[in-house]
Amino acid sequence: MFRPVFDIKTPASRLFFLVLVVFLTASCLLPFLNDRALASGQITNRSLTLSSAVAGGTGVTYTFSFRTATSAQIKGMKFVACTTAIGSYPGGSCTAPTGIHFDVGSFNNAATAGFTDTTNAFSNDTTGAGDCLSGASHPNVLCLKRAATTGNDTNTATNKTIQFTGITNPTTANSSFYVGIITYTDSAYTFANIVDAGTTAAAVVSTLQVNARVAEVLNFCVGSTTVDSDSTGTVATDCSGVSSAQINLGTLDSSKINITPVTTSCTASDCGKNAVAMVRSNAINGTVVYYDSVQQSGSNHLGTLRVSGQTCDATGNNASSDTTDNTDACFNVRTTSATFDTTTERFGMTVAGVNCGSTTSYVCTGTATANLVRSASYNGDGTSTYETTDLDEINGPTLNKYAWDESGTAVQIASSAASTVKQIDDEALILKFAAHPLITTPFGTYQAQADFIAVSTY
Amino acid sequence: MLNRIVRRLFVALIILVSGAGLIFSRPAAAVTILNRSVTLSTYTPSATASHDFKFTFPTTADVGSISFEYCSNSPSFYSACTAPGGLDLSSAGLASQSGNAGFAVNSAASTANRIVISRTAIAGIVAPSEYVFNSVTNPSAAGQTVYVKISTHTAQDASDSNIDTGAVAFAVQNVFNVNAFVPPFLQMCVGVTVAPDCSSVAGDSVDLGILSSTIANKGQSQYAVATNDITGYVVFALGTTMTSGNNIIPSLSSPAASFPGTGQFGINLRANLIPIVGQDPVGLGTGIPTADYNIPNRFTFNDGDSISASSLPSNYNRMTVSYLVNVPKSQPPGIYSTTLTYVATVQF
Numbered sequence: 001m002f003r004p005v006f007d008i009k010t011p012a013s014r015l016f017f018l019v020l021v022v023f024l025t026a027s028c029l030l031p032f033l034n035d036r037a038l039a040s041g042q043i044t045n046r047s048l049t050l051s052s053a054v055a056g057g058t059g060v061t062y063t064f065s066f067r068t069a070t071s072a073q074i075k076g077m078k079f080v081a082c083t084t085a086i087g088s089y090p091g092g093s094c095t096a097p098t099g100i101h102f103d104v105g106s107f108n109n110a111a112t113a114g115f116t117d118t119t120n121a122f123s124n125d126t127t128g129a130g131d132c133l134s135g136a137s138h139p140n141v142l143c144l145k146r147a148a149t150t151g152n153d154t155n156t157a158t159n160k161t162i163q164f165t166g167i168t169n170p171t172t173a174n175s176s177f178y179v180g181i182i183t184y185t186d187s188a189y190t191f192a193n194i195v196d197a198g199t200t201a202a203a204v205v206s207t208l209q210v211n212a213r214v215a216e217v218l219n220f221c222v223g224s225t226t227v228d229s230d231s232t233g234t235v236a237t238d239c240s241g242v243s244s245a246q247i248n249l250g251t252l253d254s255s256k257i258n259i260t261p262v263t264t265s266c267t268a269s270d271c272g273k274n275a276v277a278m279v280r281s282n283a284i285n286g287t288v289v290y291y292d293s294v295q296q297s298g299s300n301h302l303g304t305l306r307v308s309g310q311t312c313d314a315t316g317n318n319a320s321s322d323t324t325d326n327t328d329a330c331f332n333v334r335t336t337s338a339t340f341d342t343t344t345e346r347f348g349m350t351v352a353g354v355n356c357g358s359t360t361s362y363v364c365t366g367t368a369t370a371n372l373v374r375s376a377s378y379n380g381d382g383t384s385t386y387e388t389t390d391l392d393e394i395n396g397p398t399l400n401k402y403a404w405d406e407s408g409t410a411v412q413i414a415s416s417a418a419s420t421v422k423q424i425d426d427e428a429l430i431l432k433f434a435a436h437p438l439i440t441t442p443f444g445t446y447q448a449q450a451d452f453i454a455v456s457t458y
Numbered sequence: 459m460l461n462r463i464v465r466r467l468f469v470a471l472i473i474l475v476s477g478a479g480l481i482f483s484r485p486a487a488a489v490t491i492l493n494r495s496v497t498l499s500t501y502t503p504s505a506t507a508s509h510d511f512k513f514t515f516p517t518t519a520d521v522g523s524i525s526f527e528y529c530s531n532s533p534s535f536y537s538a539c540t541a542p543g544g545l546d547l548s549s550a551g552l553a554s555q556s557g558n559a560g561f562a563v564n565s566a567a568s569t570a571n572r573i574v575i576s577r578t579a580i581a582g583i584v585a586p587s588e589y590v591f592n593s594v595t596n597p598s599a600a601g602q603t604v605y606v607k608i609s610t611h612t613a614q615d616a617s618d619s620n621i622d623t624g625a626v627a628f629a630v631q632n633v634f635n636v637n638a639f640v641p642p643f644l645q646m647c648v649g650v651t652v653a654p655d656c657s658s659v660a661g662d663s664v665d666l667g668i669l670s671s672t673i674a675n676k677g678q679s680q681y682a683v684a685t686n687d688i689t690g691y692v693v694f695a696l697g698t699t700m701t702s703g704n705n706i707i708p709s710l711s712s713p714a715a716s717f718p719g720t721g722q723f724g725i726n727l728r729a730n731l732i733p734i735v736g737q738d739p740v741g742l743g744t745g746i747p748t749a750d751y752n753i754p755n756r757f758t759f760n761d762g763d764s765i766s767a768s769s770l771p772s773n774y775n776r777m778t779v780s781y782l783v784n785v786p787k788s789q790p791p792g793i794y795s796t797t798l799t800y801v802a803t804v805q806f
Binding site for chain 1: 493494495496497498500501502512532533534600601603605624625626627628629631632633634635636637638639640641642643684686687688743744770771772773774806
């Protein structure tokens with residue numbers, strides 16, 4: 001059987017409910033029954049702007065903007081933060097928002113504006129008095145005062161600005177809080193000397209995190225190109241436009257140095273082309289480009305420009321003197337770059353420049369501004385100048401320096417690992433090859449083969 | 459009754475709280491593996507290669523396995539993996555390891571495009587690690603970017619959720635060819651005098667003057683040869699001895715010294731003192747006179763003899779041909795002459 005706790009029919013219960021109703025009614029009306037508070041004017045056009053609404057945020061700037069309602073002297077101002085609007089009213093019961101710290105902030109007088117008296121500045125009252133008690137024991141209260149003022153503040157038509165810096169926000173995320181503004185005609189913040197009052201509202205929120213993942217990117221391709229410049233022309237939009245894994249140095253003559261692009265003695269399909277290696281990578285630790293010479297059939301010097309299957313002299317092509325092996329079907333090479341002339345048999349390669357015609361992610365106008373930096377033995381003439389006369393058949397000496405490593409080990413030719421920006425957007429290494437035979441260089445079809453490699457470290 | 463309601467409410471509350479916990483709980487986010495890269499021993503499509511992975515473990519979580527999954531479509535761990543065409547990891551072995559070590563290939567958990575290496579789960583070390591796999595068959599498509607998704611796991615078969623993740627990429631490329639052609643080269647010049655590099659030639663007739671039976675009669679001409687034939691060259695002398703109608707001056711069929719007063723016709727390619735005529739070969743080439751024509755003061759001539767040769771490609775060598783004519787007193791008068799042709803042959 002249901003038995004209620006309170007039986008309305010009993011006198012005791014009726015008395016209890018009557019007292020309860022009276023108490024609640026009185027509680028609700030109490031703030032409005034304070035005649036002094038009601039006598040103050042309503043501050044209008046009031047707002048509070050926070051430089052950061054992050055819960056618990058520190059070093060936050062609070063900027064108040066408002067218009068006073070009454071033409072009167074203003075010697076004191078109180079800013080009180082409460083969890084409810086009504087709590088921030090004069091005489092209200094204020095609960096401080098958790099974590100708020102006005103007491104660590106500073107008054108920025110330079111931002112003050114809109115007061116009639118611009119001579120007597122307000123100052124931050126770190127202890128307060130009367131109706132405005134501030135400091136560490138009242139971390140939700142700020143008090144401003146000035147000892148004197150020139151007269152009534154008559155400016156009620158435009159906004160006034162007060163700013164505090166270095167404040168710590170409330171720590172409860174997604175919660176509103178209210179800051180009451182109260183003006184006094186004295187600097188002792190006497191409750192009876194309240195002039196105007198009004199409340200602003202603000203809220204602190206959680207930081208919204210937007211997460212995304214950028215996938216690793218590496219596009220690397222090697223082919224041939226008619227581009228012979230680092231600053232004009234575009235090799236291709238991207239690697240999908242790079243093709244043909246061969247170039248031709250043409251017909252070699254001991255009186256000339258052949259340099260790609262060769263246009264004089266070449267087959268139509270291979271004429272006028274340099275080799276190119278294009279890289280796109282978002283590796284944050286950079287990308288390194290290598291080549292290694294493919295070891296062909298035959299004996300000795302398998303990785304140089306040679307006639308496949310031939311037996312070449314065992315003497316070292318990389319020696320300082322190579323006069324003994326100018327009669328084999330293997331071109332002499334140097335791992336340290338040097339210019340070519342018509343007195344020595346040589347084969348080599350250099351990175352003549354870095355073409356950025358397809359680069360859109362950052363400013364790159366050529367070799368000097370590219371993120372890929374050439375290695376010392378493969379850096380053209382040693383400067384960022386793209387040599388335009390090193391091409392086809394020339395009498396020499398060359399302006400670029402050329403090198404080739406026939407050993408088959410990977411040799412670095414460019415890297416972005418040491419660059420300020422290590423990501424690479426379709427930078428194209430323009431690879432020039434050069435060869436010069438001696439009169440004793442055996443006739444035949446010569447070929448050098450290489451693997452080109454890009455290693456990105458993410 | 460009230461107790462039942464309270465109990466039901468309590469149970470409902472427990473279920474609600476538990477459910478909320480399940481709904482809102484998230485797996486711990488995987489940390490990105492650092493400084494990761496892959497280097498192949500060869501980037502030739504379909505070649506058998508070793509793949510060298512280097513990276514740094516970012517955490518000290520217990521690691522019982524590492525998965526290396528090769529994909530052609532994406533490095534994202536949220537995307538299904540498409541195996542690169544031609545790739546075959548089924549024979550791959552762990553050739554070496556360093557840093558976080560102690561792993562062995564877990565064949566049961568590995569596939570044609572995924573290698574799982576495992577060990578008893580122990581805490582990882584935040585240090586550079588390296589794993590080299592050999593006997594990997596490279597993907598077959600040149601230029602295609604291949605991603606390798608690397609993930610660490612607590613389970614030895616990498617079947618549980620990822621601890622740490624990261625991806626690397628590489629692209630196999632066709633071998634790049636540089637072609638060139640060196641044309642066949644043979645140059646020969648003949649004259650009374652020629653420059654060592656054939657840049658100039660002068661004269662085509664040698665006048666030996668009035669033949670005497672008391673002193674040797676002499677003259678000289680020159681030729682130069684160079685070739686890039688890998689087997690070198692041979693120069694032949696074609697012609698006859700000196701004749702005048704039916705009268706001849708006998709040629710020396712073998713090298714012999716000059717004897718004035720006897721019928722002799724011969725040549726050699728050396729500097730001679732008896733008589734003083736000729737010059738030794740000059741030039742940077744490897745050509746030398748053949749044996750019978752390489753003896754100072756000895757002369758011979760046989761039609762079709764090879765008189766100089768090189769067994770290698772040779773730079774220019776200039777040869778000076780010395781002519782010797784001796785006649786006896788009984789030599790019939792007349793104008794004696796011969797035409798000699800020098801021919802260089804190669805084997806292009």
